[in-house]
Structure formats: C-alpha cells, structure tokens
Amino acid sequence: DVKVTQSSRYLVKRTGEKVFLECVQDMDHENMFWYRQDPGLGLRLIYFSYDVKMKEKGDIPEGYSVSREKKERFSLILESASTNQTSMYLCASSPGSLRTYNEQFFGPGTRLTVL
Amino acid sequence: AQRVTQPEKLLSVFKGAPVELKCNYSYSGSPELFWYVQYSRQRLQLLLRHISRESIKGFTADLNKGETSFHLKKPFAQEEDSAMYYCALSGRNFNKFYFGSGTKLNVKP
Numbered sequence: 001d002v003k004v005t006q007s008s009r010y011l012v013k014r015t016g017e018k019v020f021l022e023c024v025q026d027m028d029h030e031n032m033f034w035y036r037q038d039p040g041l042g043l044r045l046i047y048f049s050y051d052v053k054m055k056e057k058g059d060i061p062e063g064y065s066v067s068r069e070k071k072e073r074f075s076l077i078l079e080s081a082s083t084n085q086t087s088m089y090l091c092a093s094s095p096g097s098l099r100t101y102n103e104q105f106f107g108p109g110t111r112l113t114v115l
Numbered sequence: 116a117q118r119v120t121q122p123e124k125l126l127s128v129f130k131g132a133p134v135e136l137k138c139n140y141s142y143s144g145s146p147e148l149f150w151y152v153q154y155s156r157q158r159l160q161l162l163l164r165h166i167s168r169e170s171i172k173g174f175t176a177d178l179n180k181g182e183t184s185f186h187l188k189k190p191f192a193q194e195e196d197s198a199m200y201y202c203a204l205s206g207r208n209f210n211k212f213y214f215g216s217g218t219k220l221n222v223k224p
Contacts, residue, residue: 031210040124042201042216043159050210058211090159094212102147102205104212106159 003027004107006091012113019078021110023091030096032074033104034058034066037088049074050096081114088112117142119204121215128192129223136187136218138176138202146204148178148185151214153199162187162200172196192222 007022033048045058047066067075091107148165163171165178202215
C-alpha cells in the first residue's frame with residue numbers, strides 16, 4: 001500500500017510566522033504535489049515536483065515555496081503566514097512519466113489555521 | 116487550456132434513486148480521466164479511471180470524447196455513497212493532474 005504521510009493533522013499559527021508542512025511518501029514516486037482544498041474551489045495546485053531539487057509552480061504559488069532535497073520528502077513553506085492561507089493542505093504523490101501506471105495518492109491533509 | 120468542470124456543487128438524491136455526477140473537460144490531446152472520492156474524515160482516494168473501464172462500488176463512468184464528458188453514474192444510490200466527488204484529468208506525460216471543483220453527493224434515507 002502506498003503511504004503518504006503529513007507531519008501534522010492540525011496546525012495553528014500566528015500571522016507572520018514561518019510555517020513548514022512536511023510530506024513523506026514511501027513508494028519511490030517521482031512526482032509530489034501540494035494542493036489547497038477549500039469549499040467550493042476544489043483542489044488548487046500550489047507547487048509540484050517531478051524530481052529531487054526540481055519544482056514547478058502550480059496555479060496559486062504566491063506566498064508559498066517548496067523544498068525537495070530527498071525523493072521521498074516534499075516540504076511546503078509559508079514564508080510569512082497570513083489569514084487567507086487558512087485552509088486544508090493536501091500532499092500527493094504519483095509514479096511519474098517513466099512508469100506505466102498513473103494515479104495520485106493523497107495524504108490525510110493538514111488543517112492549518114492562521115490567527 | 117486544460118480545464119475540468121463539475122457544474123453541480125451539491126447533489127441530493129434519495130436512497131435507491133439513480134445518480135449522475137457531471138464532469139466536462141477541455142484538453143488538447145488524449146487525456147486520462149479519473150474520479151476521486153473523499154468520504155467524511157478520510158483521505159482523498161481514487162474511485163475509478165476511464166482506462167480500466169471497470170465498475171467500482173456500483174459506479175461507472177464512460178469517456179465521451181465527442182462531448183468531452185466523463186460523467187459518473189450509479190443506478191441505485193446508497194447512503195454510504197454520500198461523499199465529496201472530484202473529477203480529474205491527467206495528460207499523457209503522467210505529470211500534472213487537473214481537478215474539478217468537486218460535487219458533494221448527499222444520499223438521503
């Protein structure tokens with residue numbers, strides 16, 4: 001079974017704090033993704049990575065950065081948290097273009113509240 | 116531009132009634148289409164993909180390239196089908212996924 005784990009289920013931070021969300025997958029997947037999930041807006045892609053140290057902006061990268069130093073780990077960083085970044089954050093991984101099987105596997109999510 | 120549209124935010128049906136969740140897409144090329152489901156307090160998970168042409172939990176979805184649609188259907192809804200459903204599209208490069216805004220299905224007893 002693919003396991004995608006996220007470091008926290010719930011997180012409360014103050015405006016201006018630097019926030020780190022960690023994601024780890026154990027299936028040797030090339031691709032990893034960070035999404036925001038908001039009611040009525042669905043899943044919006046923040047950043048994705050298709051290899052170690054490689055990243056691409058998604059649809060809403062402003063206010064976020066990412067880091068992928070190891071294949072299994074993908075971190076989302078909020079440089080200076082703001083209240084409009086209060087949301088559910090989902091991490092996902094997928095095998096990548098060298099595989100024949102395509103599916104995204106999701107973590108349980110981190111509910112971030114910025115006060 | 117790639118886009119996935121789910122026109123209904125909320126769909127309420129009675130138990131035993133047929134259900135159809137709509138999904139339309141735009142993509143220049145041959146996409147791969149998926150339905151994902153999120154039950155209450157559970158993680159998002161794959162329900163079915165168009166390549167497999169299989170029925171999962173009684174749900175089926177047919178890719179209609181002419182109408183660029185991938186509607187999800189079930190002939191007799193069950194209460195346990197109540198969940199959030201997302202239609203998604205992936206290009207042949209197996210990298211990015213594009214998700215719709217989701218439809219919340221509520222099956223009433």
